[in-house]
Amino acid sequence: xxxxxxxxxxxxxxxxxxxxxxxxxxxxxxxxxxxxxxxxxxxxxxxxxxxxxxxxxxxxxxxxxxxxxxxxxxxxxxxxxxxxxxxxxxxxxxxxxxxxxxxxxxxxxxxxxxxxxxxxxxxxxxxxxxxxxxxxxxxxxxxxxxxxxxxxxxxxxxxxxxxxxxxxxxxxxxxxxxxxxxxxxxxxxxxxxxxxxxxxxxxxxxxxxxxxxxxxxxxxxxxxxxxxxxxxxxxxxxxxxxxxxxxxxxxxxxxxxxxxxxxxxxxxxxxxxxxxxxxxxxxxxxxxxxxxxxxxxxxxxxxxxxxxxxxxxxxxxxxxxxxxxxxxxxxxxxxxxxxxxxxxxxxxxxxxxxxxxxxxxxxxxxxxxxxxxxxxxxxxxxxxxxxxxxxxxxxxxxxxxxxxxxxxxxxxxxxxxxxxxxxxxxxxxxxxxxxxxxxxxxxxxxxxxxxxxxxxxxxxxxxxxxxxxxxxxxxxxxxxxxxxxxxxxxxxxxxxxxxxxxxxxxxxxxxxxxxxxxxxxxxxxxxxx
Numbered sequence: 001x002x003x004x005x006x007x008x009x010x011x012x013x014x015x016x017x018x019x020x021x022x023x024x025x026x027x028x029x030x031x032x033x034x035x036x037x038x039x040x041x042x043x044x045x046x047x048x049x050x051x052x053x054x055x056x057x058x059x060x061x062x063x064x065x066x067x068x069x070x071x072x073x074x075x076x077x078x079x080x081x082x083x084x085x086x087x088x089x090x091x092x093x094x095x096x097x098x099x100x101x102x103x104x105x106x107x108x109x110x111x112x113x114x115x116x117x118x119x120x121x122x123x124x125x126x127x128x129x130x131x132x133x134x135x136x137x138x139x140x141x142x143x144x145x146x147x148x149x150x151x152x153x154x155x156x157x158x159x160x161x162x163x164x165x166x167x168x169x170x171x172x173x174x175x176x177x178x179x180x181x182x183x184x185x186x187x188x189x190x191x192x193x194x195x196x197x198x199x200x201x202x203x204x205x206x207x208x209x210x211x212x213x214x215x216x217x218x219x220x221x222x223x224x225x226x227x228x229x230x231x232x233x234x235x236x237x238x239x240x241x242x243x244x245x246x247x248x249x250x251x252x253x254x255x256x257x258x259x260x261x262x263x264x265x266x267x268x269x270x271x272x273x274x275x276x277x278x279x280x281x282x283x284x285x286x287x288x289x290x291x292x293x294x295x296x297x298x299x300x301x302x303x304x305x306x307x308x309x310x311x312x313x314x315x316x317x318x319x320x321x322x323x324x325x326x327x328x329x330x331x332x333x334x335x336x337x338x339x340x341x342x343x344x345x346x347x348x349x350x351x352x353x354x355x356x357x358x359x360x361x362x363x364x365x366x367x368x369x370x371x372x373x374x375x376x377x378x379x380x381x382x383x384x385x386x387x388x389x390x391x392x393x394x395x396x397x398x399x400x401x402x403x404x405x406x407x408x409x410x411x412x413x414x415x416x417x418x419x420x421x422x423x424x425x426x427x428x429x430x431x432x433x434x435x436x437x438x439x440x441x442x443x444x445x446x447x448x449x450x451x452x453x454x455x456x457x458x459x460x461x462x463x464x465x466x467x468x469x470x471x472x473x474x475x476x477x478x479x480x481x482x483x484x485x486x487x488x489x490x491x492x493x494x495x496x497x498x499x500x501x502x503x504x505x506x507x508x509x510x511x512x513x514x515x516x517x518x519x520x521x522x523x524x525x526x527x528x529x
Contacts, residue, residue: 064266068179072194074171079199083206088222095218108472110165114464117169122457130178130246141167142233149227176444181246189376193437200369204362251280301454312520324463326497327439331490332431334474347412364425369432380509388434389498396491399423404484
């Protein structure tokens with residue numbers, strides 16, 4: 001798809017209504033107040049001209065959608081690795097004769113090494129742009145996938161895992177940031193949740209690969225499972241070349257003409273594009289960079305974030321780091337990685353059945369993340385996040401109850417096994433409704449433009465660190481306190497997370513990226529919606 005055409009689209013020419021059970025998604029905004037805001041005039045609710053409609057519905061721009069889909073395709077790589085590794089470890093353990101501790105290190109090492117990519121991605125994307133950072137992420141993961149696919153030993157396999165982890169770190173930060181900076185305000189929630197949708201699609205593809213290839217000899221099947229990740233990496237690296245650059249990054253670099261052309265394509269009208277551009281220029285000027293900052297490379301951001309943050313920036317950091325911490329402290333990734341081990345402990349021992357149950361879990365995850373994505377811009381971030389967190393707490397408690405019963409039962413009753421399977425599927429489904437997509441949405445939209453890339457990279461680095469620690473200790477801790485005790489502990493963590501979300505994460509639905517910073521100012525710090 002070509003984005004560089006200078007043709008100015010007619011009104012709604014490139015737009016389609018977002019479906020909601022057969023109808024348009026009724027996200028509404030007051031157009032007159034929006035125009036007054038852009039012009040700096042005071043807010044009034046009355047005296048609306050007859051020729052201007054009071055409300056408008058959310059239209060999905062096909063250029064913004066195409067850019068979001070291409071960027072989010074990068075997330076398939078992480079999802080595929082999570083899904084395929086859950087089954088591959090069964091055969092790696094058998095073929096390479098590795099211990100449970102080595103399996104934990106193998107699984108968790110990708111998440112720990114993705115910390116390197118996450119930390120580096122912010123500065124990298126500020127220097128070379130969002131688009132080429134996505135290419136870099138896909139290329140790095142491609143090299144790692146090839147190393148893992150051809151690994152003759154555990155050490156070689158670990159080397160490939162480390163390289164792939166760096167690529168994952170880059171992709172996790174850059175995809176949501178790019179999509180958030182490209183998207184119109186009214187559909188930003190849906191478009192920015194696409195990376196999580198693609199992560200779940202990747203997980204499902206990984207499960208399907210496990211099920212399909214599990215019948216091959218153990219010294220071949222896991223290598224094919226891991227090596228197949230090279231194909232989507234190649235597709236991403238090539239497809240990204242058709243994407244436009246982020247208009248906000250172009251503004252920060254002083255390339256206003258290019259930014260305007262991108263905005264014309266991803267906005268409903270030329271007037272809307274010009275208004276969005278004016279807001280971006282104003283935001284860049286307010287940041288102290290001015291409108292012609294060709295030498296700007298993100299310098300001074302870490303100092304502003306960590307050494308001398310203002311109170312609003314400190315609140316933004318707490319919100320972003322907190323939601324990323326609880327996303328991984330929930331244990332979702334570990335449950336997905338080690339679901340065959342959990343089901344084996346529940347009494348399912350046939351490898352084909354173990355992999356088959358994970359396919360069911362993958363279908364549940366993917367279905368519910370799609371539901372969440374379509375409703376994010378209607379119901380908002382907070383309601384879905386709180387619903388998902390409460391649901392996870394209840395599901396994990398139910399999983400702990402079922403696991404504890406099976407620990408003390410010799411007969412392994414069917415109802416207890418069914419409870420564990422249903423509870424696991426419910427836990428990952430509620431994660432897909434709340435924490436899964438909304439973590440990426442919040443992380444990419446609450447930072448100011450000048451801090452967004454590196455602020456998001458810091459928050460996602462915490463995400464990756466906690467994910468790695470949980471993945472590398474899940475089995476060891478479970479051996480000490482049993483799977484039942486582990487799931488009760490995770491349920492308690494989700495209760496704490498729900499309280500944190502209620503008090504620290506305001507609603508951002510329908511607001512421009514430039515407006516969201518006001519939610520963290522002193523006078524509205526206690527605002528809940």
